[in-house]
Amino acid sequence: DADVTQTPRNRITKTGKRIMLECSQTKGHDRMYWYRQDPGLGLRLIYYSFDVKDINKGEISDGYSVSRQAQAKFSLSLESAIPNQTALYFCATSAPFRAGGNEQFFGPGTRLTVL
Amino acid sequence: AQSVTQLGSHVSVSEGALVLLRCNYSSSVPPYLFWYVQYPNQGLQLLLKYTTGATLVKGINGFEAEFKKSETSFHLTKPSAHMSDAAEYFCAAQTGGFKTIFGAGTRLFVKA
Numbered sequence: 001d002a003d004v005t006q007t008p009r010n011r012i013t014k015t016g017k018r019i020m021l022e023c024s025q026t027k028g029h030d031r032m033y034w035y036r037q038d039p040g041l042g043l044r045l046i047y048y049s050f051d052v053k054d055i056n057k058g059e060i061s062d063g064y065s066v067s068r069q070a071q072a073k074f075s076l077s078l079e080s081a082i083p084n085q086t087a088l089y090f091c092a093t094s095a096p097f098r099a100g101g102n103e104q105f106f107g108p109g110t111r112l113t114v115l
Numbered sequence: 116a117q118s119v120t121q122l123g124s125h126v127s128v129s130e131g132a133l134v135l136l137r138c139n140y141s142s143s144v145p146p147y148l149f150w151y152v153q154y155p156n157q158g159l160q161l162l163l164k165y166t167t168g169a170t171l172v173k174g175i176n177g178f179e180a181e182f183k184k185s186e187t188s189f190h191l192t193k194p195s196a197h198m199s200d201a202a203e204y205f206c207a208a209q210t211g212g213f214k215t216i217f218g219a220g221t222r223l224f225v226k227a
Contacts, residue, residue: 004158040124042205042217043159090158103149104215106158 003027004107006091012113019078021110023091030096032074033104034058034066037088046089049074081114088112117142119208121218129226134178134193136221138206141187146208148189149215150180153203162204165189176200201225 004025013019023032030051035043045058047066055068063085067075078085088111092104122137140146147166151159163174170182180191189206206218
């Protein structure tokens with residue numbers, strides 16, 4: 001079974017709709033992240049959470065919100081979707097920082113299309 | 116501000132040829148450096164990472180990368196490309212304990 005799962009894998013929605021993307025992990029990591037991937041731009045950080053009570057904005061948080069329901073679950077919401085939020089969204093986890101640097105573990109992604 | 120630049124959004128090589136994907140970073144302090152690979156319809160997975168110590172780092176699937184502080188580079192190489200290497204590759208830099216900056220990605224095409 002995958003360590004980081006995302007649902008749905010694909011979603012098509014209309015402008016103005018509220019959308020929730022869900023992420024679950026079985027790695028036991030405290031740190032979770034939401035990124036969006038756009039062609040030619042790489043991955044950009046939307047929100048990150050170091051534990052259930054610690055949620056922080058990333059570089060492109062406008063138009064998004066998150067909820068950390070449990071250590072293993074981190075959801076991303078688009079309150080009122082707009083077309084330029086069409087992208088591939090990834091959830092990731094990592095262990096607490098240590099001197100060796102921190103690898104991130106990614107889910108398979110959710111492809112979101114906003115019409 | 117920290118940034119990661121990958122030279123070439125697309126690279127095409129013949130099967131059996133050398134693979135060279137370029138990555139340069141800008142940072143006031145040497146960061147931890149990573150290469151991730153993304154296969155179609157999958158998330159990113161770690162190829163290799165540099166933290167401290169030996170500057171030549173070996174990863175999975177025959178890939179390796181060399182950290183050159185004087186050139187602020189961390190180029191990824193593989194001596195002989197295989198069809199299965201076709202994917203998108205991301206260079207990333209990490210400082211401050213968690214913040215990871217990703218490059219724009221390089222898509223590798225392997226011709227038979």
